[in-house]
Structure formats: C-alpha cells, structure tokens
Amino acid sequence: xxxxxPTILVTxxxxxxxxxxxxxxxxxxxxxxxxxxxPDTAMSGMSHAITVKNPLRLRKIAEEDGYVxxxxxxxxxxxxxxxxxxxxxxxxxxxxxxxxxxxNASVNVVYSGTMAAAIEACIDGIPSIGFSLxxxxxxxxxxxxxxxxxxxxxxxxxxxxxxxxxxxxNIPAIKAHEIQGIKVCRQARGRWVESFDERIDPHERxxxxxxxxxxxxxxDEDTDSWALANNFIxxxxxxxxxTAHYALDNLKSRNLELKG
Numbered sequence: 582x583x584x585x586x587p588t589i590l591v592t593x594x595x596x597x598x599x600x601x602x603x604x605x606x607x608x609x610x611x612x613x614x615x616x617x618x619x620p621d622t623a624m625s626g627m628s629h630a631i632t633v634k635n636p637l638r639l640r641k642i643a644e645e646d647g648y649v650x651x652x653x654x655x656x657x658x659x660x661x662x663x664x665x666x667x668x669x670x671x672x673x674x675x676x677x678x679x680x681x682x683x684x685n686a687s688v689n690v691v692y693s694g695t696m697a698a699a700i701e702a703c704i705d706g707i708p709s710i711g712f713s714l715x716x717x718x719x720x721x722x723x724x725x726x727x728x729x730x731x732x733x734x735x736x737x738x739x740x741x742x743x744x745x746x747x748x749x750x751n752i753p754a755i756k757a758h759e760i761q762g763i764k765v766c767r768q769a770r771g772r773w774v775e776s777f778d779e780r781i782d783p784h785e786r787x788x789x790x791x792x793x794x795x796x797x798x799x800x801d802e803d804t805d806s807w808a809l810a811n812n813f814i815x816x817x818x819x820x821x822x823x824t825a826h827y828a829l830d831n832l833k834s835r836n837l838e839l840k841g
Contacts, residue, residue, distance in 0.1 A: 582614040582647060583614060583647055586612075586613040586614050586647070587612065587613035587614070587673075587674035587675060587738060588613060588614045588615075588616060588669060588673040588674050588675075589609045589612060589613045589614065589615050589616070589673060589674065589675045589676075589677060590616050590617075590618065590661065590664045590665065590669065590673040590675070590676045590677070590702070590707075591605055591606055591609050591615055591616070591617045591618075591619070591676075591677045591678075592617070592618055592619045592620075592657055592660040592661055592664065592676070592677075592678050592698045593605070593619050593620075593657065593678055593679055593680070593681065593694075593695060593698070594620065594623070594624045594625050594627060594656075594657045594678075594681065594693070594694030594695045594697075594698065595623050595624075595625060595681060595682050595695075596619065596620055596621065596622050596623045596624070597617070597619040597620065597621055597642065597650075597652040599623075599682065599719075600682075600719065600720075600721065600723065601679055601680035601681060601682050601712075601714065601721065601723065602617075602619055602679070602680070604680055604723040604726065604727075605677055605679055605680050605712060605730070606650075608727060608730050608731060608734070609677055609734070610647070610648065611731070612734060612735075612738060613647075613674065613675075614647045614648070615647065615648050615649075616648075616649055616650075616664055616668055616669055616673065617642075617648075617649070617650040617651065618639070618651045618652075618653055618660040618661070618663050618664035618668060619651075619652060619653070619657075619660055620652070620653060620654075620655065620656065620657060620659075620660060621640070621652040621653060621654055624656050624657055624694045625681075625683075625693075625694055626692050626693075626694065627656045627657060627658075627694040627697065628691065628692050628693065628694060628697050629658055629697040629700065629701070630656045630658065630694075630697075631655075631656060631658050631659055631662070632654075632655045632656060632659050635654075637653060637654060637655045637659055637663060638653065638654050639651045639652070639653050639663060639667065639668070640652045640653070649668070651663075651664075651668060656694060656697075657678065657694040657695065657697055657698035657701075658694075658697050658698055658701045660698060661676060661698050661701045661702050662701065664676075665702075665705065665707075672705065672706070672707050673702075673707060674707075674708070674738070675707070675708050675709065675710075675734070675737065675738060676698070676699060676702035676707050676708070676709035676710075677709070677710055677712070677734070678695045678696070678698040678699045678709065678710070678711040678712070679695050679711055679712030679713055679750075680712045680713065680714050680723065680726065680730075680752075681693070681695040681711070681712065681713035681714065682713075682714065682716060682717050682718065682719065682721055683713065683714075683715065683716070683717040684713060684715045684751055684809075685711065685713040685749060685751060686713075686715075686749075686751045686768075686769065686771075686805040686806060686809055686815060686817075687768060687769040687770070687771035687795075687797065687804075687805060687806055688768075688770075688771050688772050689771075690749055690768065690817075690819065693711070693713075695711045695712075695713060696711040696747075696749055696819070698711065699711035699747045699748070699749070700747060700819070700821050702747065703745060703746065703747040703820070703821060704821055706744070708737050708741055708742045708747070709742075709747040709748075710733060710734070710737060710747065710748045710750060711747065711748065711749050711750065712726075712730060712750045712752070713749075713750065713751045713752065714726065714751075714752045714754055715751065715752065715753050715754045715809065716754035721754065722754070724757065725752070725755065725756060725757035725760060726752055728757070729752065729760070729763060729814050730750075732763065733748070733750060733763070733816065742818075743818070745820045745821065745822060746818045746819070746820050747818075747819060747820075748816055748817070748818060748819075749768075749805075749815075749816070749817040749818075749819050750814065750815070750816050750817075751805060751809055751814065751815045751817075752814050753809050753812055753813070753814070755812055759812055760812055760813070760814060761811065761812045761813050762813055762814070763813065763814045763816055764808040764813040764814065764815055764816065765816045765817075765818075766803050766804055766805050766807070766808050766815050766816070766817060767803055767804055767805070767817060768804070768805055768817050768819070769797060769800070769801075769804035769805050769806035769807070770804075771795060771796060771797045771806060772795075772796055774793055774794050774795075774796050775791060775792070775793035776792055776793060777789040777790065777791055777792065778790040778791075778792050805817050
C-alpha cells in the first residue's frame, strides 16, 4: 500500500459480488488504497446487526498493489469492524458503503445494512458515506453515477465531516442527462404500511411473507423524497445520537424525574 494515499474501506449489504459494489470499488480506486470487506451473501435489511454467537471468518479474494479484497460471513457492520480491526489494523481515512440496489431514503435508513455500515464507521470517528441507487434489479444501470459519486467523495476527502455525522446518498434511477444535480436535504417522514401474506405449507403448517406499501409522509422541498422525485441526488447528513433533544424540556416539565 502507498502510505501517501488515503486508505478507503469499501463494503455493502448486497454481497461481495453485487454490481453496485463493483462500481463503487472502481471509483474508490481512483482516490487511494482500497480495502474491501463485504458480506459473502446478501444482507439487505440487517440494519445494525452484529454476529456474536458464531465465529467470523475472512476469505481473501484478490490482492494487488494498492488493493485487497475479502469476503466475510458476517453482516455489513461486522465487515466494517473486521476491516478496521483485523485487515487495516487502524482507522481507514474513509469508509464507503454501497452502491445499494434500492432506496435507502426516508425511513428506509432505519432498516438499511448499507447505512448501518456507514454509521458504524461514524461511531468510530471515521468519515463515511452510504450510496444507494433507486433500482432493485441485479442488472441496475450505474452509468449515470460516476460524476456525482466522485464529487461527493472528493468533497469529504478534502473537507471531512462534522463529528458524529455520516452521509446518506440516494441516486434516482434515471439517465445521466436527466439528473438535475445534488441536493442536501433532510430525511422525509415516510413509513412502511405492512402486512403479512399468510400461507400454508405442504405439511399443513402456517407461514408468513412480509409485504407492505411505502407511504410517503412528507413531500416538502427540503426532503430526500422530494429531491428524488424531482430527479435530484439526495444527500442527507445523519448521526447516531438517537436522543430526541426537542422532547427533553417537555418530559422534564411533566415532573417525570425523581430523586432517590
């Protein structure tokens, strides 16, 4: 590895051979030494899950000057932990997660393994970015993303990010000439309205498939949902402090606190 270049750890939640990861690796290699640690199978919807009941294993897939790639049998968050503590054995300069196949805008960020990996790096004080393309297909077209991903990576490498903040970047699945630009915005208040498709297997046992419809709770012009619907790439700064600071005074005013 060239010590004069930044070390960039790349991971995802769609698995080590996902096309989105391949695209992100190709872009990351333009900017520094690249270490890839990604799940050996799809881990979508794993959120911030970690493996504690089974041993974790790394399998080296490729190595050449300035580049090394591993798969692991864990989650996206496991991948970041292994990448930092076992492979790099120190903090990388940047963590990139994605490119996810499908949206991580609005409330989807809560469920996302892609964004959990970025958040895990953020918790450890490493600048990090999660990228998603609004196309769930394995054959998704990533031809329009290079220019914009490069712009965002370059900005973070040059300026860093505020302490405790990472970026959630979502890209509409449209042609390059249709993209209107990049918009920094807030997370929309959408939610999944869910139900279960109830079935009976050949052994007369009940089983259930989760299904649902996404309800977009806000379409204000400062939200990621609005940006994506209007052909902008959305960039939402997020943090792992889950305290509802605005509610502190309300709870205190209700005499909820007790002194022992």
